[in-house]
């Protein structure tokens with residue numbers, strides 16, 4: 001979909017439906033998860049929908065895939081070891097590795113722009129979700145994750161600004177979902193969306209000046225954009241169904 005809301009194409013037609021999707025950095029491929037065989041797996045395909053490949057093969061949940069910034073790896077979530085963990089793998093599905101190794105829920109992986117860190121949500125030290133950041137290649141081996149949020153409401157779905165200085169995320173602090181923003185070490189968490197409805201799943205624009213997010217403010221989930229400070233909130237999707245996903249896809253080159 002283009003930033004003005006035009007150009008939305010349905011690329012997959014399997015039932016049950018496919019869920020999370022993310023573009024590769026060069027825009028040529030899309031990685032996504034789906035429940036086609038009842039085993040919730042991760043797939044990739046060319047941006048035109050051809051050349052579909054299955055990347056995971058096990059009975060556990062594998063989902064929420066995202067490409068690393070240089071395009072050689074994919075981070076994703078799996079509960080194959082009994083609880084949700086952040087994994088990484090090569091783009092062809094080889095070398096699948098548990099990076100979070102923690103008994104708690106670990107979910108919502110987001111690569112830093114340089115690829116050195118993965119931000120994620122976890123309830124490892126609390127009874128609610130907080131946002132953490134770990135070194136992407138060795139998140140557990142002597143490099144404990146840095147805790148970025150401290151609040152008794154759920155904080156989840158982190159997304160880095162293009163220059164790596166800020167992280168936008170979803171927070172339930174005011175009693176409903178809001179888009180928040182903080183610096184990469186968790187300083188100055190600020191409610192950016194400030195609306196009484198559910199506002200969630202933020203993603204920065206490539207120039208860092210805008211944030212897209214999904215909101216229920218018009219009676220169903222649609223995609224909106226706003227400035228990174230929360231001004232000029234505008235709806236950009238007009239689908240008849242629920243638009244739950246917001247991301248800045250790159251046009252194929």
Ligand SMILES: [Ca+2]
Pocket residue numbers: 039040041056057058059060061062
């Ligand atoms: Ca699976």
Ligand SMILES: [Ca+2]
Pocket residue numbers: 083084085086100101102103104105106
């Ligand atoms: Ca875990």
Ligand SMILES: [Ca+2]
Pocket residue numbers: 128129130149150151152153154155
């Ligand atoms: Ca929290």
Ligand SMILES: [Ca+2]
Pocket residue numbers: 176177178179193194195196197198199
């Ligand atoms: Ca809200």
